[in-house]
Every structure is written in C-alpha cells, then in structure tokens.
Amino acid sequence: MTAVTAPLAAEEETASTTPGNLRNLTPVPAKDVTIDDDFWTPRIAANGKEAIPHQYRMLVETGRIDNFRAAAAKARGEEAEFKGLWFNDSDVYKWIEAASYLLGRGESPKLKAQVDDTIAAIAAAPPADGYLNTFYQIRHPDKIWTCLNMGHELYCAGHLIQAAVAHFQATGERSLLDVARKFADLICSTFGEGKRRGAPGHECIEMGLVDLYRLTGEKRYLEMAEYFVLERGKKPYIFENEVHPEGMSQHRFEPDYFQAQAPFPEQKEAVGHSVRALYLYAGAADVYAETGNPALWPALDAIWESLYLRRAHITGGLGSVAGIEGFGNDYELPNETAYNESCAAVAGIMWNWRMLQLEGDPRYCSAMERTVYNAFLAGISLDGKRYFYRNPLASNGEHERKEWYGCACCPSNLSRMLASLGNLPYSTSDEGIWIHLYMSGTVKTKYADLKIESEFPWKGIITITVTPKTDEEFSIFLKQPIMTRETLSGINGKEQSIFDSVPIEGYGKIRRKWKKGDWIETHLDLPLALIRANPLVNGNFGRVAAQRGPVVYCMEETDNPCPDGMIDYFAVRKRPRVKQEYIPSLLGGVMKITVDGTYPDMEKWPGGLYERATHSPQKKSLILIPYYAWNNRGPGSMQVWIRDTL
C-alpha cells in the first residue's frame, strides 16, 4: 500500500476530481506515524528482523533474483535459464516494497545493500523498450502480450510499479522508479483505444498506475488504469482464443474467474479468484477517487455488499472456495475447506482502506479492522518465520504454516502490509482528524499532533492527548471498534459520551477548539460475544463463534486435548460462564478465554458405531485463544465455530 503524497512535478491536470458527495478522507502516511504498541510493535519487529531477511534468502536461493540476471544474459546472447513459476518476478518486487518501508524508517545498511543489489539486477534486465518480465524474456520473447489471461505480465508490472513508488518515497532514489516508469510508458503506448486491446488476467497494475499518477502527476497513467478497469468485461471476450505458452498453467478458467464476466460498471457480486478480484476492486476505488467516474461507484458499492453481507468469513477471510481460490455463492462459507488466501486478506485491507478514504463510512473501517486482527494476522507466525497460504476456520491438525511456498505470493504480501501498517490508522478531512484503529504511538497531522495510549485489543481504555497546530475548531473522529460498548468517556477528565449518538460501531465526533494537552479518554467494554452466522450459512447452524472486540477466538487442540484431532467433540454450554485472563507468557501475550463447555462421556456410550442412545455430556472448561495465534505451538486441530448445544 502506498500513501498518497505530493506529486513529483506540479502539473495542471493533477488535481483530483472530487467525487459526488463523499467525505474525501486523506490518509496520513506511515512516515508521520509512530507505533509503540504492546500488541503491534512485536509483530512489526518480527517482520523486520525475521520475515523480510528470510524472504530475501529465499528469493536468492530459489533463483528469483537470478532470473533478472539471466534475462540480461539472454539479451547479451548468452545461454539463460528461467527458474520457478512464470510470475515469480512479483515476489521480488513485493519484497523490495516491504524492505523499502523499513528503509524509510532508516533501518539496516545490510538491507539497503540487498535492496540495491536486487534493483541493480532488475535494472539491467529490460531491453531498450522497457519491457520487463523475465519468464517471457528468457523463455518466450516472441509471445509477449499474447496470453494476458494467465501470463501475469501486467500483474508483475503492477507490483514493479508499487515497489518502485514505495522505494522512491522511502529513499528518494529513482533507480527502480526509472525502470518502472519506462515499462509503464511502454504499457501506455501499447494498450488502449486505437492501440492493442487488453486487460490484465491478474489485476494489480490498476493500483500501481494510480500510485504512479499520484507520484508523477502524469495523467496517462491514470487513464491507462481506468482503461484496464473498464475494458476487461467488454465484448468480445477479452481473453478469447489466447494460447498459453509452455511453462505456465494450461488451465482455462471461466470469465468470472478473471472478473471478466461483464463490464465492471455492470458487476454486482464479488466473483472468481479472490486476490484478482480484490486487487481490481481496490484499483477501481483508486480510479474512482481520482476520476470520480460515476459509472464505477454503483459496482463498488454492490460488490462490497455482496462480499461483506454474504460471502466473507467472520475472520475477514475472503475467497471460501478452494478450487478457484475464490468466492463461492452467497452464504457458501465452509470452515475446514475454506481457502481464504493470506493475500486476499491483505487485498481486503487494501480495498476497504480505499473505500474508507472515499466515504468515511465506518462499515469499511469495521471490515478492515476485522481483517487486520484476524485473517491478516493469522497469515504469519508470531515469530515471523512461517506463513499460511490458506486460512481455514477449522482444521483436523494437518494444516500448518510453512517457511516458503513454490507460489510464494503470500509471505512478501504479508510483510509489505506489516511494514507499512502506519498507513492504516489515521486520515484527515476538511473536518479534522479521523482515527480508524487504535495503536499506541503518535501521529502528526496538519490539525494537530496526537499521542495515543491504549492496550487495545486486550483492554478498552484509550487515551488521546492533543497538541493542536491551529486555533480553529476542528473535529477528532474516533471509530468505535467492533463489538465494544462504551462505558465511560470524557474530555480532560470531564464525562462526555463519544459514541452514544452515533450508529453502532460508527465514528464518534468531538468538535471543539483544542488546547495543548487536551486529552480524550474512552473506556470500552470488551465482553466476550458469542456470535451466530446467518442461518443461510450452511454448516454454522447450531454453532457460535467467540469474539472479543475485533478479535475472533478459536479452540486449539493444544489447550483442549481431544481424540484424533476431533476438536469438534467439544461444545459451549448455553449461557456459559466466561473467564478472561491476560497471560503475558502465552502466545506473545493474549487474553485467554475460558468458557463452560461439554464433551460426550465416552464411558457411557454403549460402544457401537450407531446406537439408539444419547450422548451424555460431561462438563469441561473450554480454553479459547485468538484465531490469529493458532498453530504457533506445533500442529493440532482447531475450530472457530463451536457447537453450542449437546
């Protein structure tokens, strides 16, 4: 994710068209944010100390960086071999993006050298026209742009651009940006009305081009992004008759897998491959933010509702169907087979963050918050060394995080989000400052500097100290986090409700002339909520999920030994007693939950396989831990949706 910053060159055409009646928030970039938070700082640190260095080693070991050197060798007429999967360049770009966020915070000469070496290899690879894709350059130089549906050239280009913008913003260096711009210029001169017709089979470049437009002010990048968003579903079918070159998947997916079943403005449902889809939706939101093209909003709105009212898991996990790594039908939300790729969680955050800036609508913030604390955070182990690709909501114990994947899109995607997390919590608007997520630390804005103190998500007391930069009145908007209840709030120690007058989980607004040292304090109750799924969700009926604030809980076998991985053996009792206990030594420090439960007394079972008998329930305390923290203590079965009856 790239923060919006001032354009490189001020040109007349760069001013955004203001969309209709939207709130138009401006995100506060991570560089103006510090995070010093008991919950988040260890995760950000593990990302910097373990994940990003480990990913670099894997990029080197697996030949992903060598592919760029091989492309250069091939251009020199030497023998050259492409290693790995055809879209592996993107892993290198995403890693540079993640590493750049660290460099922006001034970290590690060693990392700087690794980034510089990698960029040098990349910069030496493109031919004179600027085209860059090592798989095609080495294996199929004669088949460039011939297989847009599965070739991933525009997808890799998108990641290249995002990485280049992040690298430039962090370091001020143009080494990668020049490569990306040259390739972007080639793309702009290749595709579009009156030129070659096309759209990416795997979206991503739409966001990248808008970032590049915002950075450079060059409108052609924005126009190219808008073209790609609008062209994909038009007739004739954009990927008709494409031949898949040797060395890539030969599978032919249906148009909706690529979100190419209809022109985007006519689309109403989240369909197909989830990461593709969410990158498109995020890119379309970017294009809408800059163009205000009225054709885009109804689709964005309808698709969001189809996703979050009917097709998303409680964890914010997106893309429930394994076969297509994508979205199923309404309410098709299986637990054990749920796909919920980690990349889709990252992409879900990216999309909601963009929708939130457009509208200031708390429902986008709630979706982002749900994903951040659950589906996203589950993707990476607490020590930063292992990753989930799939994120099911139930496991028989065979599902574990791994150090790497042949298709390694998720590790660096998780890392770039963690490394740029400071982009998420704050925005400003004409009215004032918006706080979306609570992380202890500071933020600098044009209205004021704020200091935030909180032990969220474990405790509900949040204190905000204000150092205003203006004598004018302005507002501070505070998001009421998911599943919390305000018990007491005040300003400068004087009781004043913040959330009473707003819709549940909305933004409370405090408007006043602020004085240095003014402080806001809110006490939020974080009860354990037993949540039910809409009865149309097959398989969750008669089950509850435990949620405390935004944190979804699960039962893990480690805490609840059960026969043969059968964690579903346990049920929550009706109206259970609940014990909440913060355990600093458990899983990096978590609020552990204990609830009354039951399990069947096997000694009273007659012994056969099928009997005219009852299952005599025995009492058992069930121990719940945050879903994001599961599989950090070895293999074991896990269950989010727990039966609530026996």
Next chain:
Amino acid sequence: MTAVTAPLAAEEETASTTPGNLRNLTPVPAKDVTIDDDFWTPRIAANGKEAIPHQYRMLVETGRIDNFRAAAAKARGEEAEFKGLWFNDSDVYKWIEAASYLLGRGESPKLKAQVDDTIAAIAAAPPADGYLNTFYQIRHPDKIWTCLNMGHELYCAGHLIQAAVAHFQATGERSLLDVARKFADLICSTFGEGKRRGAPGHECIEMGLVDLYRLTGEKRYLEMAEYFVLERGKKPYIFENEVHPEGMSQHRFEPDYFQAQAPFPEQKEAVGHSVRALYLYAGAADVYAETGNPALWPALDAIWESLYLRRAHITGGLGSVAGIEGFGNDYELPNETAYNESCAAVAGIMWNWRMLQLEGDPRYCSAMERTVYNAFLAGISLDGKRYFYRNPLASNGEHERKEWYGCACCPSNLSRMLASLGNLPYSTSDEGIWIHLYMSGTVKTKYADLKIESEFPWKGIITITVTPKTDEEFSIFLKQPIMTRETLSGINGKEQSIFDSVPIEGYGKIRRKWKKGDWIETHLDLPLALIRANPLVNGNFGRVAAQRGPVVYCMEETDNPCPDGMIDYFAVRKRPRVKQEYIPSLLGGVMKITVDGTYPDMEKWPGGLYERATHSPQKKSLILIPYYAWNNRGPGSMQVWIRDTL
C-alpha cells in the same frame, strides 16, 4: 454371486475341509427360491425389463463388445482399435452374469440371443494359450502380466470366471465356461510358487477361482485363489517397479490401496480402495470356507470389526474417502463427501453373505440386511434406468443418478446382485433351515418347503407355512431384523416367543417335528428409531438419523423445500411426535414418516452475516423418505443425519 452347487465331476479331492467350530451353513441357491413380494418384485422386474437391456445397449454403443471382435481381428493381423478404459471387458462379463440369472429363470429369447452373440465375440478373441484381455491384446501384447497393480488383467479374469460359472449354471451351456477355464488354466500355470510371482492389483479372481473349483472340483483353482490371497502383502513388495503401459492410469498408489501393506493373515483393518478390499475379503472367506486355513480367520474377523464397528456408514455404505475411493481412518465418516461406491455395497453384501455361511453369526446378517435395504438399493433408480456411482449421505442437490458412466462398473454389479437376490435369504445347516431376510415367496430345502408371507420392511407381520420333507426334528432359524421388537409370535396360532431368549437381532430357533401346514407367525414392531453415531464420528455429533427396521430414512428437498439446497436448515425437535403412513403412490410405495421439526425464522434474523443473535426456531413438520428412494423425483438436496437441536 454364485450359489454353491454340486461339482461337475465328482473327484476325491472336492470335499470341503470343515473349518474349526463354525456353523457351516449352506446357502439355498436362487433356483430353489421364488420371490413374490410387494417390495422386491418391482425392483427385480425393473432390473430385468429396464436395467439389463439398457446396459446391453450401452455395451454395444460404447464399443465394449466390439473390443472382443477387435482383439480377434488383431490376432488375424488386421487393424484393430481398443475403445474405452482398459478394464472395460469386466463390464461385459458382469452383464453376462446378470443376464444369465435371468435366463436361469427362463426369460426372453431376445436376451438369450444377446448373450449368445456376446459370448461368441468373447470366445473368438483369445489366442491359443487362452489369455483374454482385449486392452492388452490390442494395445500391449508385449506387456501382458507386467503391470499387475493397475493392469486389471486378473480382475477381468475374475469377472469372466464368475460370469462363466453363472452362465453354465443357468443354461447348462459350456460356451463361456470353456473360455474361462482355459484362461484360468493359463493363470494357474503362470502364477504361483516356482512360477511367476504375482497377485491381482484389483482383486476379484479369488472368488472366481473358488467358484470354479466348486463347480469343477479342480483343486488347482482353489490353490491358485489361496496363493493370490496369501501372496499379495509379502516382501518384496509385489508391485515394485512395475511400469504402467500407456493408456491406463499412471497413478502410483500406496501399498495399502491394494491391501498389500502386509501379508493378509497379519492384516487387521479394512484399508485402501473399498471394492478391491471387499472382493479380497470375500475371496479370502471363500478360500477359508474351502480350506479352513487357520491363518485366514483372525484377519477376516479383525478386518470385519474394524469395518463395521468403526468405518461403515449407517446405510452400509463402504469406503468413505473420495480420493482413494476407499476406507478412511476409524470414525472418518463424512456425509456429503462420502464416496460409498455402489460396487462397494454389492461387495459388502457378498462378503457378509460369505461370513454368514461360515459362522451363522447374526452380526453378518445384520450388516448384509443394512446394506441391502440402504446402500445397495440406493444405487439404482426405482425405474431401473439410472445409477449412482457415489452414495453420499448428504447432498446439496448436485448429485444425481446417471444412465451410464465411463467407468461403468456399478450398473452391471447392481444388476447381477438384483438378478440373483434369491441367493441371499436362506441357508441350511445340519440343524435345519435359516431365514436371513424376509421376502414373500417360497423356498425349497432338503428339510422342508416354506411359504413366506410378509409386507416387510413396511409391516412387521411375517407368516411362514411349513411343508416338511422329513419326520425328523429340525430347526427353523429366524433372524430378528435390525431395529425391530417382537410383540407377539406363535406357532399354529399358539403364542410362543421366538426372539425373547436370543441376543438382540439374533436368530430365534424353533426346533420340533414339523407337520404339513404348520405355521409360524411373528409380529414385529417397527418403531421409528432416532439413531446417534458414536461421538468419535466427526460431523454427526448433535445429529440423529431416522431408521425404521433396517430402512434408513432421509430428508429430501422435494418434500421439505428449503433455501438454496440448504436441507440442513431443518432440525428434529427433542422427543418429536412421529407419524408413519404407508403411501402406495409415493416412490413405488413407501412408509412415509413425518416428525416434528424446526427451522430458523429468517424474519427474526437481524439480517447481517454475523450477529449477536439467536436463531428463533419455527415449528415445521419434517417429511422423511427411505434413503434408498431419494433422487427419484428430480434433483434436490438430501440429508440423512439431521440436527436434533436448535
């Protein structure tokens, strides 16, 4: 299934070795049985009128019979093409077996001509040495016996022999028997100690060879069968380093897929591909029946217990895991993904029938009864025109019977069982006559002729009229059907309990000097039982299955409309009222069950995807129909295990 009959030639060595302390029942062959039964006769008729003629058309249309003609052409040096899958010869053999049972009852000159034509094509195909497998003869004459694990040569040979024995017994003609014997002789001279080492990758020939031994008295066939049973799990691994010829599956399965993980006498669990496994177990039971080899019984006993106490579905469906078409771990009995191939139901009946003859133990009869009324009967539509390959216990409505399959093992397997159903209900022993299943009709035995009148499984009144052939005392053993309760029994109108003194679902024994016209009558209550699965069965916890006598019931969408195929939307209330009503016009006449149930009131659901809310239950009468009868009224969702709580 082939009835035991007198040997063709009386040789010294043909007498069976009597195993230890077993009951040694002798099945009464179908030729001595008539079935004139409201439940069974329509099914047997549809099999003869629709299924068997349809299968013949398909064998012709798909080139399965032409393959034999092509093999003969190839032998003449002509061009020849093999069509279909490499084991398709077996479909032809199984169809001949099924058709022969019909011919044995004197039916249809047209069918006779079709059988004769088919046998003529088969008989013209083998080369001088008697080898017969059209795939190998046409495609890979140089690779005969080189790929026993997947080549299916011995599997097809087994079906050839079973068909030939059935055809000879039905018609007295040796046309197919001569082909089969010549091939069996080649196999006997090819494999064994001091000859080529081997065992079938797909079992079947073991049963065939014992049938051939029983028919001919030639002990080498029995010895060959015993060798195959005992050799398969020995070291070195029997299928090591085999190369799969082109044109067949190239997949390499693990040894337990082939039941070759250990020598048979050391095996203790039902493992691997279910049809392979069950054919092996049935063949081993045959070998044990004839040889009394004490090494075989402990394995048969342990495997049976592993299967029926831990790995079988309530319908008698066997092989719960789709990936291997086979057995899972203990208690791994998923509903919607259950494989439960129709062939495995047929094979399960075959095995239990054999175990029952050995031991007279009612648990084998109960397992057979459970399978006959549920997993087996579900395999074929009521009109005999369509077949299930898989038999899951829950469906979202996408699972339907089809008219044919590329791998069409199931249709003719179902048909040969239905056409020879008269083999199942009766046996004799030194003590008298055994009745295992209740079908109205007659049976002739050496002790007596019996007339059976019953409306089982719908009604529990069974009347048996005895016409003895001896003045000596003998016993009539009556099996108490599954899930029934004796309310009143009597002999010649005088009250006398039959089942009171025997274990539940055991054999009641009536021993006396019988007089012509003596009649036994028993009244069995058939209450609707709500059955629970062992709590270790994941996914069935908190659910019940409805069973009435041996008939397992299900909810089908047709009777219980539900949103989006979500039949799991409905739950049975605690202690529901039950209404039972025989509806002659419904599904060929079934006892329809209505029970009190509930469903969630969607109008009271707040509307979101995840809510802190309850599912308000609404009352609804749930309509249940027999599982075997589902999907006879168009597509729709179906559920056997119904939630019992809300």
